[in-house]
Amino acid sequence: MRKLLTLSEVAERVGRTEKALRGLIFRGKFPFTKLSGKIGVEETELEKFLELSRRVTAEKAAGKEAA
DSSP: OOOEHHHHHHHHHHHHHHHHHHHHHHHOOSSOEEEEEEEEEEHHHHHHHHHHHHHHHHHHHHHHHOO
């Protein structure tokens, strides 16, 4: 069974404000689901997003070290 997190729960986990997350969602850069008019994020999608973010950050750091 999938777990749907509130925007408040996601903000707490990622260390961002709800407003910042809404901005990312509006720009299509953050996965979300809308249920009964409310925004939620599937826990599995959040984990995928965070893993991708970690990889991108690591690749950027590796690129700076090589330069």
